Amino acid sequence: MSQSGSNILVCVTQQKTCERLIRKALEFSSDNDSIFIIHVAKNNWSFLDNEKEGEALEYLFGIAKSIGANLTVLRSDNIVDTIVDYALENKIDILVLGDSKGDHSENYFYKSLKETLNVVEIHVVPN
Template sequence: MNPSVRNILVCVTQQKTCERLIKKALEFSNAGDSIYIIHVAKDNWSFLDNDREGEALEYLFGIAKSVGANLTVLRSDDIVDTIVEYARENKIDILVMGDSKGDHSENYFYKSLKLSLDHVEIHVVPN
């Protein structure tokens, strides 16, 4: 296996605006790199009953397919641990995530990921 090949993980929400995160991952990628896209929904979130969120996820599935990536949707009440586990299982080298809107919980989200994935290069994309 080529040691310069990297695995890139994009963390998305159920919003069409997350397309910018996928495009940013493409900027970081080189030929042969793999791009993974993940959306973690809390167990009690019902995105399939919500037309807007379902439509956004369908849109993101299309974007993922167009860049040769898979969009994985997982359910968990512990979003950070789920992303960390997924990143470790898939040997992720670079993680791309969106910026918060000044929300301190997002700050916590970034810090928790950074602490658990200290070997992963994390890029926060501004809104």
Template sequence: MKPTISNILVCVTQQKTCERLINKALEFSREGDSIFIIHVAKNNWSFLDNDKEGEALEYLFGIAKSIGANLTVLRSDEIVDTIVEYAWDNKINLLVMGDSKGDHSENHFYKSLKNSLDSVEIHVVPN
């Protein structure tokens, strides 16, 4: 039985492989649930000048659109804080993110999100 979830946030990077994260969010979702997709780029990152990264974001945008979700791209040097604020603003119940290299107990990004979003379930999708 799926948990009662109304708002799901998917954290993506500028890689086409993040489609698997969106698909995982779809597995968790039920009719009436909302899926939000976010990519936070540091202020000095120039992803639109990079053909591969721009193409990947456009690809992910197409996937988001096909499932009725929005892909939001934000700029911030405080990536965790920006995701946390976005999650609060959108009343997120579940956050889906990709697995980083290494053990989660050593993953600063995961720990920071978990500490700030203690009432949000975080599901890490393995590579």
């Protein structure tokens, strides 16, 4: 009998350094697990005009493909809600995200996602 595995979601930005998040997801995964990778861009962000960001997404897409995962790029002005909806739709068990930069002492994404996705195990990977 085949046992169903966990669904792992990795939240990436348009930076090549996000490869470390995908590698961390691999550490959490076993044979029956599925890895999903998502990038949510605000509606007014034009990453296609920015050569560096487009290149980074293409690089991350290659890594996703090499581990049998899909990289989904969505547009939304409410990034947290979009990630939550995607996580619920795909029955995500584990969420991997990077430590957010900024002035705030606590990770805004982590707090917002934890409140809504309280049954999901969230791992914040330090920079």
